Amino acid sequence: MLAIIGGSGLTQLSSLEIKRREVIRTPYGEPSGALTFGMLCDTPVVFLARHGYGHTIPPHQVNYRANLWALKEAKATEVVSVASVGGIRADFGPGVLVVPDQIIDYTWGRKSTYFEGTEEPVHHIDFTEPYDTRLRQRLLAAAAAAGQHAFDGGVYAATQGPRLETAAEVNRMERDGADLVGMTGMPEAALARELGLPYAALNVVANHAAGRSSSEHSIHFDSIEAVLQDAMIRVRCVLEQLCKV
Numbered sequence: 001m002l003a004i005i006g007g008s009g010l011t012q013l014s015s016l017e018i019k020r021r022e023v024i025r026t027p028y029g030e031p032s033g034a035l036t037f038g039m040l041c042d043t044p045v046v047f048l049a050r051h052g053y054g055h056t057i058p059p060h061q062v063n064y065r066a067n068l069w070a071l072k073e074a075k076a077t078e079v080v081s082v083a084s085v086g087g088i089r090a091d092f093g094p095g096v097l098v099v100p101d102q103i104i105d106y107t108w109g110r111k112s113t114y115f116e117g118t119e120e121p122v123h124h125i126d127f128t129e130p131y132d133t134r135l136r137q138r139l140l141a142a143a144a145a146a147g148q149h150a151f152d153g154g155v156y157a158a159t160q161g162p163r164l165e166t167a168a169e170v171n172r173m174e175r176d177g178a179d180l181v182g183m184t185g186m187p188e189a190a191l192a193r194e195l196g197l198p199y200a201a202l203n204v205v206a207n208h209a210a211g212r213s214s215s216e217h218s219i220h221f222d223s224i225e226a227v228l229q230d231a232m233i234r235v236r237c238v239l240e241q242l243c244k245v
């Protein structure tokens with residue numbers, strides 16, 4: 001069963017034919033909300049709003065461990081993350097869809113592993129390719145089938161937030177090789193790998209990253225919201241196709 005974690009702008013899936021909601025408790029505390037089970041184009045899907053259904057949980061306080069654990073418990077076999085990002089690369093402007101292929105993690109202080117405590121033997125997951133190759137290819141095929149262009153590849157910089165970056169921080173990330181910046185991609189991707197869940201992301205560029213817009217010197221949330229509203233319509237079309245490919 002496909003799990004979809006929705007980020008800013010995607011707190012629900014309108015085309016999801018909802019069957020039931022279930023609150024799942026985990027050894028790691030509460031997930032962001034109840035899991036929503038339903039059918040998307042005749043395929044069973046489980047949906048979770050990363051920031052809670054009222055969008056009240058900031059990126060650094062999302063209980064990523066509980067979220068992934070609950071999805072696994074609910075028999076999810078693969079996870080697609082939808083998340084908005086700032087575009088660092090010049091051609092990653094507002095509204096662009098990206099299926100990233102790499103991650104640089106700048107987050108700190110987040111609970112980022114299931115392997116802790118003295119009882120557990122230490123386990124080092126392989127994370128050379130942080131996203132599942134097959135699921136990425138399916139996402140790209142779904143985008144093509146939906147008639148939506150999605151960039152194949154990009155280096156995702158995961159920042160702590162909740163504040164946006166300084167212009168110098170974005171310059172540094174670019175020198176590091178990052179193409180897009182967001183606040184929720186880690187530790188989510190690593191935790192999915194620890195649980196053996198294939199994981200891929202569909203990122204929606206909401207704005208040019210700090211200092212990267214030629215027209216404006218600050219990032220306005222009003223314009224971000226308008227971009228996201230339009231883009232999430234296209235994201236929903238891609239997700240509907242994903243159930244078919």
Ligand code: HPA
Nearest residue numbers: 084085086181182183209
């Ligand atoms: N930076 C970090 N996260 C984001 C941004 C950004 O510019 N836009 C949307 N999420």
